[in-house]
Amino acid sequence: MISKQEERLEKILSILKLSNPATVNKLAQLLDVSHMTIRRDVEILEKEKRVEVFHGGIMLPDSHRGENWKEYTLADATSIMCEEKKRIGLKAALMLKDNDSLILDTGSTTEYIAQSLNPQYSLSIVCFTLNALINVSKLKKSKIIFPGGYFHRNTLMFESEEGINILKKNRAAFAFVSASGISLSLGVTCSNSYERETKKTIMESSMKKVLVADSSKFDVVHSTYFAELQDFDALITDDGIPDSYRLFCKNNSIELLTV
Amino acid sequence: MISKQEERLEKILSILKLSNPATVNKLAQLLDVSHMTIRRDVEILEKEKRVEVFHGGIMLPDSHRGENWKEYTLADATSIMCEEKKRIGLKAALMLKDNDSLILDTGSTTEYIAQSLNPQYSLSIVCFTLNALINVSKLKKSKIIFPGGYFHRNTLMFESEEGINILKKNRAAFAFVSASGISLSLGVTCSNSYERETKKTIMESSMKKVLVADSSKFDVVHSTYFAELQDFDALITDDGIPDSYRLFCKNNSIELLTV
DNA sequence: AAACTAATGTTAAAATAATAACATTTTAGG
DNA sequence: CCTAAAATGTTATTATTTTAACATTAGTTT
Structure with a gap:
């Protein structure tokens, strides 16, 4: 009963x-x-x-509900610099106009970019991580390219030789690149060696290269070197960065956007 | 401002x-x-x-909201043969043991396989669709390979020449292949031509080839031919299939599992 | 800088929701 | 059919949220 x-x-x-x-x-x-x-x-x-x-x-x-994002996100509301990252992501998304093409690098900041993209736009988007993919796949008017490969669970990134080859076939107006360390003397670095080839190819395939990084990444060095700061055309960060970088951007005509 | x-x-x-x-x-x-x-x-x-x-x-x-998980699934509880598909998916997942490798084809039935995989196992999984990927990415002990490529929104499939190349580098003990049509005279078919190369390569890269399809797919033909029924080692379906297929399986030593 | 305007903050009163204690109804067993 | 126990309903009290009126602060214009 x-x-x-x-x-x-x-x-x-x-x-x-x-x-x-x-x-x-x-x-x-x-x-x-x-x-x-x-x-x-x-x-x-x-x-x-x-x-x-x-x-x-x-x-x-x-x-x-479908809402159990935690599995698929690097963007944790309690994480450090979360608010800055969100602002950086929004600022980056606002650079774009309808019909633009872009490449989204790995990381939590780029995830916030993905979340901030205008669903009304017809964009062409290349990305490499599950968290970014889940966000951009909702953009019904946009074309998605996901090079794919072997899954790295800690960063949610997919990467492979063949994925690099797909990337080389594509070009984009914008590349939004993340970094875990930025140093004037030692260049721009990330934490995992498997990211290097992808990041280098992203830089080669895009016209306007935009570095997105909150101020905690400055004067920091990580294991894998992939670019010099002057290789970028623009830098989006928060206003906690050292003055030396402001000066460097001015001298090297890197567009500096602080949020 | x-x-x-x-x-x-x-x-x-x-x-x-x-x-x-x-x-x-x-x-x-x-x-x-x-x-x-x-x-x-x-x-x-x-x-x-x-x-x-x-x-x-x-x-x-x-x-x-993230709640619209409809974005990421082909498995709609209200769809036809839903219960059969779930049982087929479970049966397929139960064929596996720890440390097995598998390739998951596209479709809603394979999505149910992904949902039924044992999270305690250390599997090696290759898949091609966002819906499958989202499910298998939760399996913390398993290794995930996602060949990637260009996104097809209606099937949630990613596909590319380079993706095929990644697939060719990999081997699996099991392949779970879906079909939208199965016919004794006209072979096994799917609906989209872009699926063909992937499906053919899946068959070439796996030892035990398992066709998963509910009984509504039998005596049906779709546009793209990719295999003969006798190319498969096993068939998982429900018991609504015509007797002719039961006989065919017996004569061609295809293992027939009905759920 | 003064004056004006828009934006934000403060406070108290009104509306709504949660809790607790007790009353009533329903249900199950004899 | 009666009783005891469980489930549900009623009511009053307390806590929280909303609304509205007014005060203050910040931004603009001249």
């Missing part, structure tokens, strides 16, 4: 699937019971982790 | 992307403004249909 309550629990979940979140009163009205009954039901569902409750509403937990 | 308010509006949307829904107070605290400022901002966003407001919180409308 199935109890009335069990039936209601399922009905509540069904309702939530269709309109998430819902209020206690709405559920009470729909199921024709008092708000306290709904509260008691919801309490059970919450203990079983089947719903999440907050003041004013009930909703399905992330895991029961 | 971009106003402070416009900046905040974007920030609010960014925050919502990462934690949906959010309360007015949370936003006020994060953005370091008063709750009234947030309210006035949210009012604007609501008028522009960019957020939805309810007593106790603000959230992104469905279309702007």
Whole structure:
């Protein structure tokens, strides 16, 4: 025998699937019971982790929706320089106009670019990471090229010799390149040697090369060298960077955008 | 000139992307403004249909959320033969043991295979579609190879000459191949010509070739021919298939698994 | 810099939601 | 059919959120 309550629990979940979140009163009205009954039901569902409750509403937990991004993102709201990265990403996206082509390098900053791209534009986008791919695949009007290869779980990057060959066949108006270290004396570096060939090829295939990096990356050196700062046409960062870099950009006619 | 308010509006949307829904107070605290400022901002966003407001919180409308996982799946619970496909997918996944290698073809049935793979196993997986990739990327112990290339939005498939080359470098114990038509006289067919090269190469690179297809695909022909039924070592389907195929499998020592 | 305007902040009152205690109804067992 | 227990409903209280009116601050113009 199935109890009335069990039936209601399922009905509540069904309702939530269709309109998430819902209020206690709405559920009470729909199921024709008092708000306290709904509260008691919801309490059970919450203990079983089947719903999440907050003041004013009930909703399905992330895991029961498509929303469990955490698996596919490097962009963590609690991470350092998160706000700066978001601003940098937005600034980069705003450089583009309809019908532009771009190459998106790896990293969390470039993920914010992907999130900020205008869905109304018909862009041509090349990218290399699962997090970027998931974001750009939503852009219905844009053409997506994903060179692919072997998966590196920590960076969510795919890379291969053949992927490089696909990249070499393509050209882009813009390349948005990330870095984990930028130094005036030792150049621009990243953390993983497998990134090097891709990054170098990105630079060779694009017209306007834009370095995107928050200020924590400056005067920092990582293991793998892939470019000099003067190889870039523009730099988007936040205003925490040392003055020496401002001067260097001025002297080398690198467009400096601080957000 | 971009106003402070416009900046905040974007920030609010960014925050919502990462934690949906959010309360007015949370936003006020994060953005370091008063709750009234947030309210006035949210009012604007609501008028522009960019957020939805309810007593106790603000959230992104469905279309702007990660919740629309429909973007990344071919497996629609309301589609025909859905239950059969799920059972076929599970049966296929159960053929595997730890440390096995496999190639996952395109389609909704193979998506169910991806969903059914054992996360405890250390598998080596090659796949070609975004929907499969999103599922297998969760398998933390498995190695993922994604040949990549040009994106076809309707099938979520990526394909390219270079992708084929990556595939040729790899071998797998199992290939799970899908089809949109199976006929004794006209062979095994799919709907898109761009799938052909990939499918043929999958067959060449794998030891045990398993055709996965629900019974609605039998005695059906589609535009692109890529294999004969006897090229397969096993067939997983439901028991709605015509007897002629049962006989054919027996005569050609194709292992027939019905679920 | 003064005056004006727009934006933001403060506060208190009103509306809504959550909680708790108790009343009523329903259900199951004898 | 009666009783006890469980489930549900009612009501009052408390907590939270929303609204609205007004005060303050920041930005612009002259």
